[in-house]
Amino acid sequence: MTVGEEKSLDVLDPQERLRFEQLVLPHLDAAFNLARWLMRSRSDAEDVAQESMMRAFRFFRGFHGGDARAWLLQIVRNTCYTWLEKNRPVEAATEFDEELHTQPGPNPEALAIAGDNRERLSRALEELPARFREVLVLRELEGCSYKEIATITSMPIGTVMSALSRARGRLQQVLTQQHSVSRQAATS
Amino acid sequence: MSCDLTKSVLHGYLDGELDAARAADFEHHLISCSECVTALETQERLRSSMLHAGLYERAPVKLRKEMHAQFGSSPRPAARQPVQSPQWRWLALAAMFLLVVFAGWRGLSLLRGDGGETTLASAIVDAHLRSLQPGHLEDVQSTDQHTVKPWFDGKIDFAPPVHDFVEQGFPLQGGRLDVVRGRTVAVLVYARRKHLINVFVWPTTEPDSAPVSGSQLGYHWIDWRKGGMEICAVSDVTTTDLGELQQLFTQ
Numbered sequence: 001m002t003v004g005e006e007k008s009l010d011v012l013d014p015q016e017r018l019r020f021e022q023l024v025l026p027h028l029d030a031a032f033n034l035a036r037w038l039m040r041s042r043s044d045a046e047d048v049a050q051e052s053m054m055r056a057f058r059f060f061r062g063f064h065g066g067d068a069r070a071w072l073l074q075i076v077r078n079t080c081y082t083w084l085e086k087n088r089p090v091e092a093a094t095e096f097d098e099e100l101h102t103q104p105g106p107n108p109e110a111l112a113i114a115g116d117n118r119e120r121l122s123r124a125l126e127e128l129p130a131r132f133r134e135v136l137v138l139r140e141l142e143g144c145s146y147k148e149i150a151t152i153t154s155m156p157i158g159t160v161m162s163a164l165s166r167a168r169g170r171l172q173q174v175l176t177q178q179h180s181v182s183r184q185a186a187t188s
Numbered sequence: 189m190s191c192d193l194t195k196s197v198l199h200g201y202l203d204g205e206l207d208a209a210r211a212a213d214f215e216h217h218l219i220s221c222s223e224c225v226t227a228l229e230t231q232e233r234l235r236s237s238m239l240h241a242g243l244y245e246r247a248p249v250k251l252r253k254e255m256h257a258q259f260g261s262s263p264r265p266a267a268r269q270p271v272q273s274p275q276w277r278w279l280a281l282a283a284m285f286l287l288v289v290f291a292g293w294r295g296l297s298l299l300r301g302d303g304g305e306t307t308l309a310s311a312i313v314d315a316h317l318r319s320l321q322p323g324h325l326e327d328v329q330s331t332d333q334h335t336v337k338p339w340f341d342g343k344i345d346f347a348p349p350v351h352d353f354v355e356q357g358f359p360l361q362g363g364r365l366d367v368v369r370g371r372t373v374a375v376l377v378y379a380r381r382k383h384l385i386n387v388f389v390w391p392t393t394e395p396d397s398a399p400v401s402g403s404q405l406g407y408h409w410i411d412w413r414k415g416g417m418e419i420c421a422v423s424d425v426t427t428t429d430l431g432e433l434q435q436l437f438t439q
Contacts, residue, residue, distance in 0.1 A: 032247035
């Protein structure tokens, strides 16, 4: 850490530090989890979570109450995309791909097999474009409301439902594909 | 035939985001649309798979410690590395000695009192953090107290009190053995909404005592003794929640 950075960390007076500790620090797990799934790497997620905390600390004066988790996750998300754009530009540019998106017929067999299989689900989730992945992580893992998801992703609240619908459809599709690939491998 | 609602309203319904009128409309629609019924079942299964697969990844202990050292309101001494003059060190030593004597005089375990409190509290909070890393939480994973209780038999020389408080909002998740400061302790794991609570139990010869609580690294703990057991619950839930659990244990 450079001297300049060290100085900037002292911007908050003790009372604000305490507020930061009580309001923002408890959401470190949420920050790490979102970063981990957006970056698809635990070690990159550690760096990004750390950088996000630092930014949050610096901008904390601009936080005037409300949903601290959503506020922090917004910073985490921006930090992730900035990092991805710089280091993995192709990945960051992949937006919702409507052409690829087809709602598959539900395949209960494939889903049953995916069941509690962490490995399979985790691979499927990682295969999704980041924009799909983030809404699923926020909704299913973090338990965010549509309003919170809208705040975090800067998406109009009216589009959260359809974004989730598309993301879930795609996840189902990937799980079904995985399933048929593994079945082919087993029978050949 | 394809029902458009499977791609829209169904998700709002699944997520509990529809207002009462729209939810009622959709429920009415479900009566006549088998496609939506199937899609809803599939989505519910997918959601429950995601929830139970343990995909949530918590921050590593190292990162948590660093963040608290850097941004907490009371940075830990290790992070600050204060330069102490020898006189101060002697004073600190003398103060520590007095506190140890004082704690000993009051006949309290090290968790209690102001002096030695930090050591055992740190050890317990560290054990709690360790348990949150993937695959470390439970040795026996069961919500059934009649499975968890016998599991401890023969592994430790005391019988921890095992109860499921699912109806009171603290479902039992399982149990494990842990070592806290060289002593083998029984740990019961409870859930509280999306949070986890570790309840550490070990035998003591001290008399029963009222609960003492504190917090460290953003985690709260509450410690009490009852019927020859010292019990310490740790979690990131509120102290009120921990107090509630403590009440259930002592009932």
